[in-house]
Amino acid sequence: MKLLVLTIFLCSAAAISIAQAPTPTPPVKANARPTPSPTPATAEPYDKADVATMASKCVVLSTEAGDIEIELFPESAPETVRNFLNLVAIGAYDTTTFSRVVPGFVDQGGNIWTRSGGISMELAARARRTIPDEPSKILHERGIVSMARPDTPNAATTNFFILVDSDPNLDGTFSAFGRVTHGMDVVDAINKAPVTGEKPDKPVRVKTAKITACTPVS
Numbered sequence: 001m002k003l004l005v006l007t008i009f010l011c012s013a014a015a016i017s018i019a020q021a022p023t024p025t026p027p028v029k030a031n032a033r034p035t036p037s038p039t040p041a042t043a044e045p046y047d048k049a050d051v052a053t054m055a056s057k058c059v060v061l062s063t064e065a066g067d068i069e070i071e072l073f074p075e076s077a078p079e080t081v082r083n084f085l086n087l088v089a090i091g092a093y094d095t096t097t098f099s100r101v102v103p104g105f106v107d108q109g110g111n112i113w114t115r116s117g118g119i120s121m122e123l124a125a126r127a128r129r130t131i132p133d134e135p136s137k138i139l140h141e142r143g144i145v146s147m148a149r150p151d152t153p154n155a156a157t158t159n160f161f162i163l164v165d166s167d168p169n170l171d172g173t174f175s176a177f178g179r180v181t182h183g184m185d186v187v188d189a190i191n192k193a194p195v196t197g198e199k200p201d202k203p204v205r206v207k208t209a210k211i212t213a214c215t216p217v218s
Helices: 051-055 078-089 121-127 184-192
Strands: 057-063 066-072 100-102 106-109 144-147 160-163 176-182 206-213
Touching (some): 051 078, 057 078, 066 184, 078 206, 100 184, 106 184
Antiparallel strands (some): 057 066, 057 206, 066 176, 100 106, 106 160, 144 160, 144 176
């Protein structure tokens, strides 16, 4: 069976309640520093966008190997699409690479830590923000774009993958949120480039990621 970022195990767990002794309250210092309030998340362009607005948008990844255009499915994965559009809108994907390639299976991109020139503290914090899983009836077929995540549910952040072949083992588990409408030849070229294990010998870089009006599919 093909492997994605990490293997998903389906298991059941019993709930365990642990009683704890009360923790003594430490004495208050006379000149104690005030506890800083958590910094609220910065508002992003698509935070309040409705499904119709998001569905009208496509994303073009302009890579070193050519352009990849992606249509989006907010009807099936609204929070995943919102997250993806926000990341594109703030320029988070610019200069990232397709850092994992499994020949005949997937091209994985979206790793913010692969940006050229490093990243700011603000972008590093944004890259750690998780989103809920949104599995749907969309099948993981060739050209589908879906979110990568570790074993932990609801732990997807910025990494996504594009399928070059179907894999029903992913259906109902991963959040499929888009489809490549133009540029599958570019996806195939990335997938066929030399790799060592699953690491490309020369990772293809995304020069820019832009939100556009969708190009009609011929």
